[in-house]
Amino acid sequence: MLHRNSSLSPLLAPRSIALIGASENVARIGGRPLRYLREAGFKGAVYPVNPNRETVQGFKSYASVGVLPETPDVAILAVPSSGTIQALRECAERHVKAAIIFSAGFAETGDEGRAMQDEIAGIARESGMRVLGPNCLGVFNAATGYYGTFSAILDTEFVKPGPVAIISQSGAYGSHIAHLARQRGLGISHWITTGNECDIDVAEALQWVVGQPDTNVVIAYAEGIRNRDVFLEALDTARAKEKAIVFMKVGRSEVGAHAVSSHTAALAGSDAVFDAVFRQYGVYRARTTAEQLDVAYACSRGIYPAGDRLGIFTLSGGFGIQMADDAALAGLDVSPMPDAAQEELKAMLPYASPRNPVDATAQALTDLPLMTSYIRAMLEKGGYDMFAGIFGSGPASPTFAVSLRQALEGATAGQGGRILSLTMSASSEIVRSYEEKGFLVFEDGSALVNALGALAHFRKSFDAVKRATETLEEAPRLSLDGDTFSEYGAKSVLAKAGIAFPREALVRPDEDAGAAAATIGFPVVLKISSPDIAHKTEIGGVIVGVKDEDEARHAARTILDRVREKRPDALIEGLIVSPMITGGVETIAGVVRDPVFGPMVMFGLGGVFVEVLKDVTFRVAPFDRTEAHRMIREIRGFAMLEGVRGAPPADIDALAEMLSTLSRFAAANADMIESIDLNPVLVLPEGKGVALLDALLVLRKD
Structure with a gap:
């Protein structure tokens, strides 16, 4: 076969x-x-x-x-x-x-x-x-x-x-x-x-x-x-x-x-x-x-830049600035020329702008050897991985089209390791003649820069695969019945997969919540534990900041009374007593079963970022810690994890480890899991790990 x-x-x-x-x-x-x-x-x-x-x-x-x-x-x-x-x-x-x-x-x-x-x-x-x-x-x-x-x-x-x-x-x-x-x-x-x-x-x-x-x-x-x-x-x-x-x-x-x-x-x-x-x-x-x-x-040539540094040569400052703006959007680095190289270019043409974009002004068209020197200096001394020249209709001009092409070929000779690109408006025959010499040719500068950004994107992706060395370990399989677990049950299952949760206790309705709270250590949080109640706060099933045993007992009675009134049909396992954890950066993680790709792991910032801005990203399970790091860095609010306004950087390594572990568990149980929610997940300061405060696990009904 x-x-x-x-x-x-x-x-x-x-x-x-x-x-x-x-x-x-x-x-x-x-x-x-x-x-x-x-x-x-x-x-x-x-x-x-x-x-x-x-x-x-x-x-x-x-x-x-x-x-x-x-x-x-x-x-x-x-x-x-x-x-x-x-x-x-x-x-x-x-x-x-x-x-x-x-x-x-x-x-x-x-x-x-x-x-x-x-x-x-x-x-x-x-x-x-x-x-x-x-x-x-x-x-x-x-x-x-x-x-x-x-x-x-x-x-x-x-x-x-x-x-x-x-x-x-x-x-x-x-x-x-x-x-x-x-x-x-x-x-x-x-x-x-x-x-x-x-x-x-x-x-x-x-x-x-x-x-x-x-x-x-x-x-x-x-x-x-x-x-x-x-x-x-x-x-x-x-x-x-x-x-x-x-x-x-x-x-x-x-x-x-x-x-x-x-x-x-x-x-x-x-x-x-x-x-x-x-x-x-x-x-x-x-x-x-x-x-x-x-x-x-x-x-199409299968040639990609070694890095993302772009050198821009222009005869007009306006076009160069526009291309530099586009480069920033495309994730490219428009670093200035080295100081010594700038001084050298300035000496050749005092009123030029040799920074980057390098603006040689229209003078370069009347002195093409000067243009050759400028471009060669950019390629040899600028350290750029990609070169973009802005030439408009110049290459089609019968006045200097031939000499311009000769100048460009002379300036770029021996630079095969770099991506060479031009913007121009010319006939297909002229465009093909430049392409045959190794230039990428675009009529629109924004389209050119976007394509250069794509080349850099592919280079990074290809290199990342070469560097990958991590081997994913197998995660445990589920062998459970039911559709939805209580928070305590979900945490118990996920803990077996290597996902760590803060120490907590399950107190049955007839047991002493005060004594359990004292064992955990004040202040504590009390939450209802029921497989039938996914959103506990909506029925008053959570009380935070409990400071002593008597307050814990009163909070327990209050929660149980509220649940019996608002959800008399719900199965009540008891009350979860957890330590009151504050600080860190609030995030959210989870798993959803996509009809095509199976289990997808989601990550994003919590609170308003997920409710309003939907600042989240996804990955196909399973994936390693390196991929988890890339995932974390994709969200728009990643700076929050790096530390802003004097806040310490968050423990991103621990977060990546948790996401990778979650992905392996989801993949190992893909046929059984409908969804997992971990919300909120507090990412504590660097070296202190993550604190997963709530969990919801839903199994597939089929």
Whole structure:
């Protein structure tokens, strides 16, 4: 049996192709692929299947798949939905390895169409044949001239082979981004549209393309992901191989059936979860099609900067300042030139600004050797990982275009270890001539800086994987019944997983709360403990700051009376007596089960930050302490943990340890846990750990 990954090779790199429903009319869906294969010079065997013709577009035609002289690697089905199932069965009987179904009219149309699509999926499972679609535009592999698609973008010209792969659930989007990439001068290695995904989905297509040596960057588009494990494996593989993934994820919805009882579930929209997954695996999430293309273009060479320092050269102060502002937003370091280098540049041109951005003024255009000296000084003495030059329409000027190009080439010669980029407005021929010399060329400065920020992002992500040395230990499995635990029960379970809680006591309703409080040490907090009461404060089930035994006894009676009045149906285990802990930074942590990715760990600042600002982040469980540190530093309020206004820094190491432990426990019990809330979690001063003051554990009902 073929390995799941390699089993896509007959689909994406076939040696023989059958086109079922082949048409003589090159404008029809059954005619376009045949025309493309013929004109692109596909070297393998092509077998049109059309029982009504002896030849189709110059190819010998066959009455059925069953009479073909050999079993094709892939069959392209260009037949109506009503004939698709029968055609697919014939392919299965002939042991065809893969099939592409163009036709619509399946799950997207309603119950009847879904039943037909389910039948297609069943044929695929039973036969082992891999099926792409239905309702897709197909695939192409430009290097081999294999065009298994009817996309109209190929009417005028084919796509040159190159380092960019495109994977899209949407055929229209996939066609559009391929067209734009072609206009941008980008070559495409593989192009895959998955459509309704009855068998092959985006995750598996992604897994296959990142394993191809001719692919440096993947442009991906999806509304959702069906196969969590394959998807995460593909992202992990891409990062390990230093292949950039630039993803357009569309669609927003809320998840979490227990949003009423769980902070974590209420905050975990699917969009927030995808954001977190992409951050965790170093994927760049594009906000627009233009941004997706810009970032893919910058990554297409597979060259990334050693760091994030950007040197900006300009002939106009205004443009340079704007680019510097954009660089700050992109997380790039626009450090000034060294003092000695500034003095050297100032001596060359007294009224220039040699700091960074380095503004040589328009004088540099009339003295191009001066420009060469300025740029060379920036590259040799500035210590910059990336260089950006702002030139407007200069490179297109017939007056000095040639001499300007010579000056730039001379200034940057021997600087192959740096990212060299330019902004200019020029014809595609001029742009290509600069690209051939190693420059990234953008018309818009903001787009350029954003793309440079993406390059730095990928470099950091790739390096982080290389440095990873931590091995995750297995966490204990749950073996418990019920749906929701009391706070005391939840803490008891989590403590067994290595999550530490402050010392506390459970006092039964008929026991002496005062004596228990004295054992804990005053002041204390008294809380009701019941699996039926998630939000204790709403019914007056918490009293804080209790100072002595008599006050503890009175507080216990008060809480029990309130609970019996407001929740007479609730099972009462007793009262939790806890030490009154103050200080530190209030945070919140938890786990929610995402329908796609399973257990997701959430972390954020507590109080108003979570209630109003929703300053939280997520990670797929499990993860190590290094990833936990990255997670902690993502929140907007991270400065609170570093110490502000004289406050000491918080114990971030202890917090990271707790989050990693929580993630391992959640992953080990993924089939049982619906959600976990730890709120509040006080992060105490450095070296003093964390204090988890409350816990809620909800098990899956199924």
